Amino acid sequence: MEQQLNSKKYAVVGLGMTGLSAARYLLSKKRSVLIMDTRINPPGLKELTEQYPNVRVLTGALDPEKLIEVDEIILSPGLSVHLPEIQHAIKSGVQVSGDIDLFLEQLDSTQTQVIAITGSNGKSTVTALVGEMARAASSRTAVCGNIGVPVLDFVDRDLDFVVLELSSFQLETLNRMSGHIATILNISEDHMDRYESIEDYVRAKQRILMGSRAVVVNLDDDYTTCGQNYPAAHVDYSLEVSVKNGFSLQVTEDGNKAILFNGDEIWVNGSQLKLKGLHNLANIMAAFSLGQLAGIRKEIMVDVACRFAGLDHRCEWVAEKNGTVFIDDSKGTNVGATIAALRGLGDESLKHIVLIAGGIGKGADFHELGQMIQRFCRKVILIGQDAELIAKHLNSIEHLFTDTLQNAVDKAYEVAKPGDLVLLSPACASMDMFKNFEDRGNQFKRIVGELQ
Numbered sequence: 001m002e003q004q005l006n007s008k009k010y011a012v013v014g015l016g017m018t019g020l021s022a023a024r025y026l027l028s029k030k031r032s033v034l035i036m037d038t039r040i041n042p043p044g045l046k047e048l049t050e051q052y053p054n055v056r057v058l059t060g061a062l063d064p065e066k067l068i069e070v071d072e073i074i075l076s077p078g079l080s081v082h083l084p085e086i087q088h089a090i091k092s093g094v095q096v097s098g099d100i101d102l103f104l105e106q107l108d109s110t111q112t113q114v115i116a117i118t119g120s121n122g123k124s125t126v127t128a129l130v131g132e133m134a135r136a137a138s139s140r141t142a143v144c145g146n147i148g149v150p151v152l153d154f155v156d157r158d159l160d161f162v163v164l165e166l167s168s169f170q171l172e173t174l175n176r177m178s179g180h181i182a183t184i185l186n187i188s189e190d191h192m193d194r195y196e197s198i199e200d201y202v203r204a205k206q207r208i209l210m211g212s213r214a215v216v217v218n219l220d221d222d223y224t225t226c227g228q229n230y231p232a233a234h235v236d237y238s239l240e241v242s243v244k245n246g247f248s249l250q251v252t253e254d255g256n257k258a259i260l261f262n263g264d265e266i267w268v269n270g271s272q273l274k275l276k277g278l279h280n281l282a283n284i285m286a287a288f289s290l291g292q293l294a295g296i297r298k299e300i301m302v303d304v305a306c307r308f309a310g311l312d313h314r315c316e317w318v319a320e321k322n323g324t325v326f327i328d329d330s331k332g333t334n335v336g337a338t339i340a341a342l343r344g345l346g347d348e349s350l351k352h353i354v355l356i357a358g359g360i361g362k363g364a365d366f367h368e369l370g371q372m373i374q375r376f377c378r379k380v381i382l383i384g385q386d387a388e389l390i391a392k393h394l395n396s397i398e399h400l401f402t403d404t405l406q407n408a409v410d411k412a413y414e415v416a417k418p419g420d421l422v423l424l425s426p427a428c429a430s431m432d433m434f435k436n437f438e439d440r441g442n443q444f445k446r447i448v449g450e451l452q
Contacts, residue, residue: 007032012073015042023055024051025155038059038061042059067088073089075096077169080169081096081172100166112160112161113180116183117182119185124146124311127145129304143163178213184218185218185224202223220239237289246262254271275310277343313331315329315345352419353420354412357381357426357428358384359385359433360430364427370394378398378415382399405433
């Protein structure tokens with residue numbers, strides 16, 4: 001069997017962090033590997049060729065004829081399966097996979113529990129939270145995937161739990177997953193510059209369910225419930241209705257919201273949690289559901305949930321200046337994320353949010369965002385490439401344009417009143433003005449820290 005595997009020819013298409021880890025893994029296993037990238041000098045190339053000086057490399061374009069000479073393409077999630085060269089290879093009988101498939105191959109004969117998480121929003125928070133729960137249950141836990149750690153960094157380890165965050169891009173090439181626990185947290189328009197339609201995007205997300213032994217279902221999201229044939233083993237959750245087989249909310253006597261299981265068993269009161277906002281209550285319910293299906297004890301999960309403070313740039317409290325609170329939600333890179341932040345932090349009766357938004361809209365429709373802004377915001381400060389597109393949906397809401405984040409924060413501070421929230425939740429990608437959403441959030445925090 002090993003001899004058959006060693007004779008198999010691979011092409012790693014697209015370097016960067018994921019492609020580099022895949023190439024290293026295959027070369028360490030003595031496989032035949034061709035490296036290909038559309039960039040002349042892709043990141044990771046120098047490092048790879050220094051370690052493996054004889055590796056075959058083609059850069060600057062994808063060679064369709066070379067691609068049909070291999071048995072399997074390991075495609076970077078940054079490159080679409082719809083590229084003509086990749087489609088040509090598929091039609092010629094070449095299998096297209098990702099690094100996730102390479103990793104899962106070595107788990108086939110193990111008892112490792114794989115928990116797979118996707119969604120337009122909240123997946124990093126839920127992945128990190130479930131990862132902490134799993135680590136509290138067993139030190140033999142890997143948390144990896146789209147959260148920033150390539151899965152192949154954990155190859156050949158003896159693991160009890162693997163908690164995977166998967167993007168739609170990674171799911172496009174997923175072929176080998178089975179017997180896992182899966183969830184689609186929610187779906188809203190995102191990456192419409194890569195997908196032909198929202199339906200195309202939904203189909204990519206739904207690949208996470210293939211072969212699953214158990215699933216967690218968000219009953220509040222039409223895209224996650226419509227037309228699905230779920231396995232018999234499933235746990236549901238909802239912010240809106242009482243759930244008999246899963247988690248829901250109840251307002252307690254002190255005005256807080258408690259998370260209930262199966263309609264009546266209180267697991268945790270909102271006052272015990274560091275994560276705030278309705279969207280984060282949904283994230284915690286999803287984590288409880290996944291952990292329960294994985295057999296993690298209730299006491300462990302509740303303890304971890306109460307200590308969990310969240311991730312940077314996801315509705316992160318930054319500072320209070322003269323009665324105005326500043327919140328960094330730079331990870332709000334799509335409309336759905338910003339809507340969730342507004343719903344979670346907003347109050348229709350007060351309209352106390354001054355929103356900073358804008359950037360690269362990725363082909364999104366801002367109509368629903370405009371409606372949410374009208375419900376929760378007093379003013380909007382717009383920046384970035386697609387600021388004008390957002391402005392078209394703001395109607396009577398007072399808004400203005402600025403050319404830098406510094407000016408946006410200064411103006412937001414100027415117009416904010418005591419008790420207001422200044423919320424950076426752009427509903428857009430960041431690369432028109434920043435390196436990434438982390439850079440955008442870090443600059444926001446620095447600017448806020450310098451306010452007098």
